[in-house]
Amino acid sequence: MTNAMPREQLINRASEIKVIPTLGGVVDKVFTVLGNNNSSFNDLSDVVKYDQAISSKIISIANSAYYSRGIEIFNLQRAMLTIGFEEVRSIVSCLLLMEGMIKMLKLKEADLLALWKHSVEVAYAARILSEHLLVEDPQKVYTASLLHDIGKIVFYLAVPDYGEMLREIKNTADTVTVERERFGIDHQETGYIIAVKWKFPHDFARVIRRHHGDLGDNQQDGLLRLVNASDRFFTRTLNSHSKEAFILDKERNAIAFEVEKIMKFLQLG
Template identity: 35%
Template sequence: MPNTELTEFIKKAIGKVPVFSMRALQLLKLAADPAHHLTDIINIVKQDIGLTARVLKTVNSAAFIRHAEITTIDRAITQLGETIVVGLAVMEAASRQFKTDLSGYDGLPGDLWRHSLKTAIAAKKIGHFSVGTVKENMAYTGGLLHDIGKSLTSDFLQNTAQGISEQINEGKFGEYCAAEREIMGQDHAETGFLLATHWHLPPPLPQVIRFHHHPADSPEPIRPLVYTVHLADILAMMTGCGTGADTLQYRLDPKYSEYLQITEDDLPRLILEIDEEFTSLLDTFQSPA
């Protein structure tokens, strides 16, 4: 099948994906507004019974509980912080995609979810090294959603993973994205961008998803954020959380050092912190609602 035809099939598949949660969209747009307050987040969460229950369950989980059980949403959100709360809303809204079996990448069940969570945690921490302003909640959410396009492209890559890996080793393709474009006419990053647009996700999230493998091509104002997610993605793969045959089959853009003041001496401590938080949160966030 010509890749132009596959591209049309992918676009049709995107059109069939259910709309994004209205509350999650409200929270994402609010989080991107520098003038917002935590009370604004609380008021939106209170309007969603399911999200309220998820927040209360999370704050009282082993990963977060400190002393007595928390029973009010105000206290729960104050303790968790808006980054985690907005992340919970995104996890719930995109749960169907996170649960996708990435058989087209020879991935294992749950690989997409685990990789996305670890990338989000890494991005949240790496963002503090940025030479520009990187909002923690945008880094975390960008990390969660960066590979969401794979939930769609996997179906169009059945029985190709071994062949792609061999051709990368032989030098035909420089990285996995190039093979995806050869087969489908677009890669998972472009597909994720189209899905984010279908969902009406607020900027800069669609652009972060689109350029996370090629951050130098992103608009200059958002490059610190895109490089943050780019490096977080690589670190997640390096520390054992990939999505199958494509793990570590992408290039690290060396220009990340122009946007992130992170040194080799920082990496061991950073990786340890990422691993500790990931292990702590994995059981709590094991299965998106």
């Protein structure tokens, strides 16, 4: 069973993290696009938009003072346009180089795949809710959802059997409760540290910090509500009488089909 790791150690890990690991299949696909002189901006963004590792870095850079001039950028396409194609190419190449170093940290590909799949599922579902309920901008909702569990990366990197721990507690206990009990901190907080350090838009940082909370005072927070509902839908803790559950139930097969399609496209799994 997992050795307890002090809260401070995980906080340090979250503050130091420079790059989020990505999956082998995504890396190959990105290399193919970058290596082709005829690749367009759309070809690159078509691959990048499915990947939290690259998306998070691009959002972070677009929101740095140099590019953003104080205006928050939520949309990945907009972020890429702001930075410029050549710059995005070089950022992605750098990320892929660092990727090799991360591999040496022995993060298990299967763990990363599980997190990736969950993030894409939640992103799709939240976007569908956004479109049906006319709440928020669907693209913004998609990107926020793709990044919502980014704090788990810190645990995967710092706690050797974290993936195993998640599988063990699946459907029996609440992840954040177990994390807080064992480590004194949960993945919302480690994610928030990354979000602040990397200068994510405030709305994204809030989603990362609060997505498991019971919404209480935040009922009016549309973005948070959509991500929370979509996450609960896949962890089977969403109130089955809610309008969100009604919509997502009908879309369940479409979401699964879409995720399968992306996995094939990226040659994953």
